[in-house]
Structure formats: C-alpha cells, structure tokens
Amino acid sequence: MAKLQEIEKKGRAINSKFAAYMEKHLLYELFYEIAIQLMIQKPEDHIVFMKQYLQLAAKKLNISNIILIAPTSFDRIALAKVLQEELGVHPLTLKDLRNVCSQHDDGCHCKESEDLACAMRKILESEATFRESGWILVDLPRTKREAQIFQRIGIIPTHVIQLIVSNDTENSKICTDIFACYKTCDPTSTSKNMKHRPYLKNLRDLREVYGHCLIEVEVGIRSIDELGKDCAKLTKIKKHCGAPSLFRIALVGSRGSGCTTLAKYLAERFNLVHIDYDQIMEQARLQQNFLGKMLRTFEDKWGERPKPKLRIQVIEKYISEYECLKRGWVLTGYPKTVEDFKLLDLNPTPPNRVIFVEVNGDVCRERLLNRRYNFVTGSKHILSRTNYADNDDCKLTIHSRDLRLVVERDLQEYEENVTNMMQYAGESAIKIDGNEEERIVREQIEAIIMRPISSWHSRVPKPPPVIDPMNIEFDPYDEPDSRVGNGMLLVHPVILIHRASYFRNITPFAWCHI
Template sequence: MCNYERAAKPRPILSDFVSYIEKHKLYELFYELLTQLLIQQPENPVAFIKQCIQHAIRKRDIPRVILIAPPNFDKMILAKILQKEIGIRPVTLEDLSALSPAEDTCHCYNANEIAMRMKRMLMSGILHESGWILVDIPRNKKEAQALQRVGVIPTHVIHIILPSAENETQKNSKQRNYKRTLRGLREAFANHLIEIEAGTRTIQELGKYCVALVKIRKYYGKPLFFRIVLIGPPGSGRRSLAKYISERFNLVHVDFNHILEQACVQETALGEVLRLCKHRCGQKLKSEAKIQIVKQHILSSECLKKGWILTGYPKTVEEFKLLDMIFTPPNRVIILEVDIKTCRERLLNRQYNIITGSKHNLASSDSSITDQDDKLNVHLKDDIEQDLQEYEGNIEAIMQYAKETACVINARDERKCVKERLEACLMQPAPSAKPRIPPPTIDPMEIEFDPDDEPDLRSFDDIRTRGTPEPKYSFI
C-alpha cells in the first residue's frame, strides 16, 4: 500500500473520546468552521480560523432561521411570536432595500443583490446578538443558492404545511408560483429542513412549537452511539420497550436486575460482597457497588461499539450522579410517565404458571388462561408495593436533577403508540441543555507557577508577523 493510500484511509475515532466530542459539540464546531473557511477563502486562513473560533465562542448558539410557508399563511405573525419568545429578529425584503435607500431598490429583487445585501447586514454585526429569521427570503432556489454562496447558512429551515383543503381554496397565481418554487427551496435546504403540519393548531400554538424546535441544534457529525437511560416505574413496560429499542437500533440492552444476578454468581471480590449482602436480610446494596456492576457492562467493548439502553438503574439521584461521572455518561434520558394505579393493575394482572413458568396477562382475552387458573400466581420477583413506593419517592428528585436533558413520554396508551413516541424521541436531536454535572470551578489563587511551564505564545506574535498587523475579519 502506498503512502497516499495509507494516509487517505479514514481512521475511526476511539470510543474513549466520543463522549467528550459530543459534550462540547466539536463535530458541529468544525463543520461550521470548515464551511465558512471554504466559502470565504481568506488570504490568511490561520488568522481567519483563530478569529472565527473566538467569534463562535460568543455567537455559536445564535439561531438563524429561514421560514417557508404558503402565500396565504401570515409568516410575519409567526416571526413576531419567535421574536417575542427568543428575541430573534425578522428580516424582510424591505429591510434589505432600506440598506441603500439612495440606490434603485428594484435591484434588490435580483438574487445576487439580495445575497450581497444580506451578507452586508450580517457582517455589520447588528444581528449578532439576536439572531435572525428570514421572511419571504429566499423565494426560489436561485436566491437560496446565492445566499449559500456568500455564507448565509441557516441553523433551521422551517416549512409550514397547511391542510390540503385550505390550500385548494386559494388557487391563485401566487399559490401556483409557490408550488413551482417549493421543490427547489426544499432541495437547497434539504440538510436543515424541518416540516411542520399546521393541522388545527392556532398561530400561537405553532409559534410555541417552532420556538421549541429552534432551541434544538442539528447534529452534523458522525452517527451517534445511543447511550440511553430508560426510567419508569415497575409495570410501565420499560424492559419490553428497551428490548424493542435494542433490536430496532442494534443496541445492547443492559437490565440492572439481570446483570446483578450475573455478578452475584461470579467468583470475584465484587461477587463475594454481593452474596454477603444477599444473605443478610434487609441489608441494601450500596450505591458504590451498584455503579461498579453497571460500569462493568456499559464500558465493555460491545457497549462502546454499539451503544446501550439501561433499565432498572438509576433509582435515586445519588445513583444518577454516579452514572454521570463515568467515562461515557448517558446522552439520552427518557422517562416513562405512567400513574402508579395503572402500574399496580398491570403488575397484579401479570402472573405466571407455577408448573411451566410461562407468563400470562389476566387482562388479555387469552382463552388458555381460564384453563389453568389454579396454576397461576403473582410473580415472586414482583414485590409490587415496595418497588412502586421507592419509585414514587425518588422520581420527582430525579426529574429535577435531569431537567431539560430528559424527555418525558406518555406510556399510558397502547404499546404501539408508546413505541412510536419512543422512536420519535430518539430520532430527534438531543435536547440542548446545560450538562447535569457542571465542570468544576478553578480558583486562580490555587494555581501555582511552574518554571517548566510552556511560555505564553502570545509573546511571539510580533516576532512571527515581523511587525505586520494581523488582518481583521468580519463574520456572518
């Protein structure tokens, strides 16, 4: 193999570094950095990259939205709702025309002129603090490509879809022109497009939904390995749902009760401790021992390569914090919302045959159940009241700890609906929220000077440039 082929062969990123990359959104950072570098093509790319990163530190999460909707939909009202909720500023053709009122404003309707004026507005910095939402811009694929060529790249493109009956009543020239240009716009923004069906929702409800979507940043990097914690009370169907998700997304299902039984029979120091606790009636297993059992499985090579879904753990906030402190913490937290009464009924209806060991549900219409009523009993492992009380006493604190990082799913409906909601939750980007465990603060007074420390490289700036000032760049 020649040197070129060896160098061109992609190298996989080690699993040890994946959680750090995801936590600090490094994929997204380098994606946007490379995009702007190729569009702007600066003479001094090193200075451009340095200043671009400094700009990204302050403005990286500012929303940039393009709104696409039929002509009979009032886009400005929706834009005003977003402006009120998150401070994002609407930009229209009239705003671009007002940049140079002395010039002939008819030129503003040219695709290249629209792009250049938009670029001029953004590089002036007046929208750096608020972000922007384009209303009736762009109107076709040519204008969209002109904006992309000058570096106007949105973070979200929202396409409002009205009911078909409402569209049919508005068959005029504007509607026909919109349908002709819609396909081109969708092609130009395929990587950022978000479809929203208006249905019977009011404009205020649509606005709130759009606000929630804008707060979620799209993931541009390599496919994520799911590391899911599925939390729910006994009887919520968490284990069967986890089994379905593990098969659907090729994940490793890690059930705490199952791996606990495995650890108890192993001839290890941990297994000996577990057997000792098991023989002592009423003695609970310490949190430190539980996390060791969990770490042993989710840090295995199979879980690091495939991803995992964890059930039965954590049960308390203390256990959740220990889980967050491992090298690859969960990147999805899903809570199944079911009332305790429903769970109790499900657990009481879940019985097993004491002879064959087969499981049955008394609430189902299975005719074979009536033939063996005398052989059925409640599962011995189902210590119903104790488990439900433990969950009920800890779930509020767990949700308070997880906050915006958790996704709550209604699990009271039919199993098919719950599966669809669970899949939809996983297919969406992870909630953009602060980390559950903030990084430790460093006291400057505790930092000691080491004579062997590397010198401050800023002192060599004048030597490198030989007195030539570094060029200053403006960013969109």
C-alpha cells in the same frame, strides 16, 4: 498475551472518553462549521483563517438562524416576534433588505436576488447583534435560485421552518364574518388559487434546497404564542452534521411501564446492548468478590437497598465493556434516584438520550399483579390474555418480585423520585406517553433517538470547587482540625493568628524563631 489485553482495554477506555468528550463540547459540529466557511470564503491562508474564525465558530454553535416559510395569508411577522422573545433572534424582512440596498448603492448592477444577498451580508458584517443573537428571515428567499444565491454568499440557516396551514385555519385567520366573505375564503375560489399557485411551486423548490434542515410544523388551532413556543423548542434541537455517535439510552419508568419490552425492541432494532439493572445486580450478588459480598450484606437487611456508590459500580462494570463501547447500550431499571443519575453522568460515557416513559400507576399495578411465570419453560403470561381451559398442563406461578407488597414498594419509590430526576434532567430528557398502543410508543422512541444528540452535558454535575487554604480565614475559637500534624505546620498554642494571610508576610528568619 495478558499485557496485550491490558493495553487493548486501556485503548478502548481512552477512545470512549474521547467520544463522549467530543459529543459534550460539540467538536464535530465545530469543525463542520469551520469546513463550511473554508469552502465559502476560500482564504489564501487557511491556517490563519481557522485561527481567527475558531472563536466565532464556537459561538455560532448555539445561535439559531431561521428561515420562515409560510403562505402569504399567514401572519409571519407576529410569529417572528414571538420567536424573537423566545430565542433572541432578530427578524429581517424583504423591506429591510431593500432599504439597505438603497442606502449602500456601490454601483454593483446585480439582479434583485443578488442585491438582497449582498445586503444581507452587509447587515451581518456591520451589525454584531445579528451575528451574536441570530436572525430570522420572514419573506425570503422566495425562489430556488434566490436560495442558492444566499447559500453561495454564505447565508446558511440552521433551521428552515415550513408552516403547514390548513384551509380551516387559514380561513379563521382571514375572516371575521364567514357569511360576509364566503367567496373570498372559499378554497375553490379561482382568484385565491391563482395567488396560492406560485407559493406552492416555489415551495417544492425551496424544500429541495433546504431539505437537510427543514422542519414541518402544522399550525392547527394553536395561537401564535403557542405556535411560536413550539417552534422555539424545535429550533433548540441541532441538526445532525454527520458526526459518528453511538446510542447510549436510559429508559426511565416504573415497573410495569413496558421499559424492558421497549429496550429489547431497541436492542434488536439498532444492534444495542440491553443492560437490565435487576438482572446484572442479581449476577453481581452471586460473584465471589468484594462487591458481591457487599451486595449480599445489604440483601440480608430487609427493606434496605445497596447504597448509590455500590449500585454505580455494578453499572460502570457493564457499560465500560467492549461490546457496550462498540455498539452502544440501552439501560433499564436505573437510575432509581437523582443521586444515581448524577453518579451515572460522571461516568466517561454517560447516557446521551434520556427517555421517561410515563404510564398510569394503576395500569402498572394491574400488569404486575396479573403477571405469571411458567416455572418449567420460564415464559411470561398475563392472566387476562391467557386461556387456561385449553392448556391444563401450564404450570404458572407468581414471581417473588410480583408480590403485592414488593410491587407497592417499588411503585411508591418511583413516584417519590421521578419528579427530582425530571428536574435534574431538564431539557435533555424526553417524556413519552406509555399508555398508547405499543406500535405508537415504538415509533415515538425511534423518532426521539434518531434525532441529534441532546445537550446531555448541561446536566452533568460539576465537581466541588477547589478551596485554596491560603484564602480561608481561621478563627481561634474553631474546633481543631484533625489534619493538623499530617504534613501541616504545628503552631504554638500561645500564638493566636486570625488570618492565614499573616503567614505570607512572615520572613524565613522569623519562621526559624517561631
């Protein structure tokens, strides 16, 4: 029985490593792309096709192919140029494709939509820059049928951006003098509505075709540069291709930021395991093993926390358990420093969603100092929200962790380390404003974790490079290496050798005489 449990445990560990490895290298997305091209191309020998297309498919995972949908009055060309600067994509317009159609007239008497699709395919086949950097279509597809023709021929976007332009924004783009052209800018103008009606009709059809990769962006009062940068950030988020994945969430915030409350909500909402660092650390201290003994040793020293390598051992013990591997988890109270963050990323199942909850320090301080616990029932109360006159039997006391000295120390520690952790996490982390209402914060976090997995692998620290001893230059005045004599060659002190390459030129006969 014990043997079977050991085999089952090893199998779970291997599966968890496989899942994290597939997420890291986007293997689901890779084979999803290959499957799409197999259905489009329908090669006779699919094995040969996959071998030849594999390298190109791997490159296409990080390439953005965008279709821009916006009213005709909006300056789409200017926005496309901003996206070209931000992402490196090359804009293509209706005029560009028509020019290609006239230059490559192969006698194919297709309709215009099919002609444009053929021209687009010829551009992608002949111009390597479009395949390697991506493209953005500005004026098309214009109708549902045209979009279906583009899809059938293999022109499939990764993102479709629909710009929502309000009447006020549209008028401000067109007019320079609102009194001189009031009739033109009036939303109730009949001529304007007649021009706008075909766009609205085609918009519904295009949204139906591209619903799986559609992104709605409201223009508002932003400039073209600001709008382009925001759209570029959205295109860096890859759409979910149906790959199975588990939520492994790290909620990072100071004490009093509400991370624990949010974690309990997420655990109930998505059936996750909530791992609270302070709670499991207290449990580990009470255990009669080597780790518990080491933790109690640090506890006896006032003001000194356990070392990062001890802290990560406690975390790894919990996130490698069966329930966490099966259901996913949400972690609070950890990491505390950037060293903790790096050690957590080296785990086989690191967090694939990192969320920083930003709350004003004064708000956190007020929440913690006004918090009381009922030592009979264990319930938690806030002084400003509790009416004690109606409940004289309420036995409230201050928790030792909510003393002012401890609170100030914890808040200061977080402020000193949060900047470095954010820099280390980079674009793989999301920041939210925790000062909003609880309902709004919950909705924001739900929207964040429901997105596809971010590029957490970009922040995983690389192991130090392996140094080849044969490439190291030795100096006779260096301090002697302590490893000499432990399986290494002992050299007579009279012999001075300046370069390790000298050893490679010594014959076996010469070695015997040395």
